[in-house]
Amino acid sequence: MNNIRLIPRLDIKGPNLIKGIQFDGYRVIGTAEEFAELYYRAGADELIYQDVVASLYRRNSLIEIIERTANKIFIPLTVAGGISSIEDIRKILRAGADKVAINTAAIENPKLLSEASKMFGSQCIVSSIEAYRSNNGKYEVWVDYGRENTGVEAVEWAKKVEDLGVGEILLTSINREGMGKGYDIELTHKISSIVSIPVIACGGAGKQKDFTEVIKQGSANAVAAASVFHYYYALPKEGHTMQFKKKELRMGKNIDSGNIDFLKNGYGGQKAITVGTCSIKEVKRELTESGINTRTETFFKSNTE
Numbered sequence: 001m002n003n004i005r006l007i008p009r010l011d012i013k014g015p016n017l018i019k020g021i022q023f024d025g026y027r028v029i030g031t032a033e034e035f036a037e038l039y040y041r042a043g044a045d046e047l048i049y050q051d052v053v054a055s056l057y058r059r060n061s062l063i064e065i066i067e068r069t070a071n072k073i074f075i076p077l078t079v080a081g082g083i084s085s086i087e088d089i090r091k092i093l094r095a096g097a098d099k100v101a102i103n104t105a106a107i108e109n110p111k112l113l114s115e116a117s118k119m120f121g122s123q124c125i126v127s128s129i130e131a132y133r134s135n136n137g138k139y140e141v142w143v144d145y146g147r148e149n150t151g152v153e154a155v156e157w158a159k160k161v162e163d164l165g166v167g168e169i170l171l172t173s174i175n176r177e178g179m180g181k182g183y184d185i186e187l188t189h190k191i192s193s194i195v196s197i198p199v200i201a202c203g204g205a206g207k208q209k210d211f212t213e214v215i216k217q218g219s220a221n222a223v224a225a226a227s228v229f230h231y232y233y234a235l236p237k238e239g240h241t242m243q244f245k246k247k248e249l250r251m252g253k254n255i256d257s258g259n260i261d262f263l264k265n266g267y268g269g270q271k272a273i274t275v276g277t278c279s280i281k282e283v284k285r286e287l288t289e290s291g292i293n294t295r296t297e298t299f300f301k302s303n304t305e
Contacts, residue, residue, distance in 0.1 A: 003295045004215055004287060005045040005222035006280055007078075008229045009202060010035060011052050012062060018052065019230055021178035029230050033069055038233055040073035042280045045295045047073065048101070048170070048224055051081030063095045070096025080128050080170070084108075089116055093124065101126035101170050104143040107150050107157075110164055117165030126200075127161035129154055131187055132174040139187055142174060158191040169195065170224065173203040178227055180206025180275035188218030200224050207276040208286040215292055232277035 010032050011018050017032040029035075036047055049069075051062050062079060069077065079092050080101035089100050106113050106127060117125045131139045131154035139154035158169055171191055173184035183204045192199045198221035201214045205225040214220045284294045 002221065003293045004220075005200075005295060006043075006211075006283060006287075007046045007048055007200065007222055007224040008035075008039045008044050008280070009048040009050060009224045009226045011050045011226065012065070013052050014061075015065070017230070019178065019226055022174055029234055032065060033072075035230070035233065036069050037072050039229070039280065040075055042233070043284065044075060044280055046076040046078065046222075048078045048080065049097075050101075051079075063091060066092065066095040066097050078126055078170070080126075085112070086116060086119060089120060089124075093120065099124050099126050099167075101128040103128035103130060103141075106161065107141060107143055107152060110160070113161055113164040113166050117167070122165050122167035125166045126168050126170050127158070127164075127166040128170045128172070129158060129161075129191075130172045130174055131184075133184070133187070139190075154187070155190050155194065159194055162195045162197050166197065168198040168200060168221075170200045170202060172224075176204030177202075178275070179204055180227065182206060182210040183214035183218060183220075183223075185214055185218040188214055188220050192219035192221070198222060208278050208283055211283050212287060212290045212292065215287070216290070227275045228278050229280065231275065232279055 011020070012032045015031055015033075016028045017030050017035050018028050020027065032049065036049075039047060047069075049062055049066065062081070066077070066079060076098040077096065078099040078101050079097040080103070082104075083089060083092065083100050083102050084105035092100050100116075102113065102116075102125070113125060113127065130142045132142050132149065133139050141150045141152040141154050141157050142148060143150055158171070161169065169191065171188060173187055176182065176184050181204055183201045188199065188201045199219070200222040201218060201220035202224035205211060205223070205228045207228070211223050211225070214223060287294050
């Protein structure tokens with residue numbers, strides 16, 4: 001088994017790191033750049049920046065954030081959201097990103113994936129697939145960050161994007177996203193079994209064992225997660241030397257940041273949602289003890305755990 005990558009996903013709106021459930025009901029947690037630096041120091045293998053409103057407005061607004069982040073972290077950075085042209089890709093890569101993930105524009109113009117893969121190399125081009133499972137069991141691709149159904153069958157689309165030359169697939173289950181009930185193993189396995197490129201499972205992590213299960217049962221090559229990491233690292237722990245630059249993670253007068261209590265009290269129309277929290281180090285330890293190879297853990301001496 002190849003080394004498994006552990007990838008925090010940061011959903012960004014403006015300067016803020018936000019988190020929702022099933023791509024809805026966003027809550028501000030802090031600033032994206034501070035969390036990116038924290039995750040880098042905590043031992044993340046890669047990072048994903050997702051501009052959550054970019055596809056809606058047909059533009060990616062993360063260039064300045066990417067530039068500042070690239071000067072502070074030295075692990076691969078994938079950027080997603082609103083990427084619709086070769087020029088968009090060029091700007092994002094020049095800003096310091098290592099890869100771009102494309103969803104909406106690829107559905108509208110599949111040739112963009114093949115052209116981009118030839119121009120920049122397949123290692124730079126990721127197909128982002130946001131899949132929703134209907135009541136009939138069919139998985140369909142949604143675009144505009146889970147806002148619009150395309151009617152395109154997700155598994156068939158995964159095979160097509162491989163043929164178009166992308167280097168990997170970022171596979172997000174909309175049904176599981178933010179729910180903390182585990183990854184969609186069935187969907188992950190269906191796609192992993194028919195493509196030869198790496199598949200990053202995303203959406204649903206709620207405890208450490210969820211990572212192990214989607215790798216062993218779903219054959220994922222990498223795992224991305226948000227809530228389980230965000231709420232662990234949201235506030236400095238007692239006795240830790242790593243501190244945020246700002247004393248309070250608060251981006252607005254009426255916005256509580258770094259608070260997981262709202263999950264217990266109902267959020268986004270859901271009740272009793274239990275998203276556990278865990279550190280990157282804890283997940284890597286869990287994977288290692290389960291016989292899964294991870295990339296070498298390089299932790300800074302500053303105590304981030």
